[in-house]
Amino acid sequence: MQMTINGQLKDLTVKDNMLLIEVIRDQLQLTGTHNGCDTTQCGCCTVLMDQQAVKSCTILARQAEGASIQTIEGLAGEHLHPVQEAFSQEHGLQCGYCTPGMIMSTVYLLQRFPQPTDEQIKEGLAGNICRCTGYVNIIAAVKSAAKKIQEVRV
Ligand code: FES
Ligand code: FES
Incomplete structure (x- = not known):
């Protein structure tokens, strides 16, 4: 195939x-x-x-x-993708095991909701479990990524 x-x-x-x-x-x-x-x-x-x-x-x-x-x-080209950059800058990861999945789900979320509400973020990442971060920094990372993508588009 x-x-x-x-x-x-x-x-x-x-x-x-x-x-x-x-x-x-x-x-x-x-x-x-x-x-x-x-x-x-x-x-x-x-x-x-x-x-x-x-x-x-x-x-x-x-x-x-x-x-x-x-x-x-x-995901990354010459530079990290904005979502990868945001997870790194906002400390949206600790052990990193969940991170690839979180990032791919975030990319999909931001395709659908370029400026997501907290509810939309929680719903969009509901299928992704993180054992380390407590999710607060992950939500911050998603918001920061949304902003970065917006800035690139303007
Ligand atoms: S390995 Fe696929 S959902 Fe856990
Ligand atoms: S960073 Fe360890 S499971 Fe999410």
């Missing part, structure tokens, strides 16, 4: 029961996408599939046939 990963078309051989996260981590060695539970609870496996946030432990690789997948490795 074929799928595009971070802008590159890949030819892949997958078993029918293989999960998208297995292709991403084990075949493509893109280990920034984390596996925290394998049961659709933690969100640290979140990637964008055709610009929508999905939990890659919940999708069969075959369901992503022909799709365009973006992982955390594909």
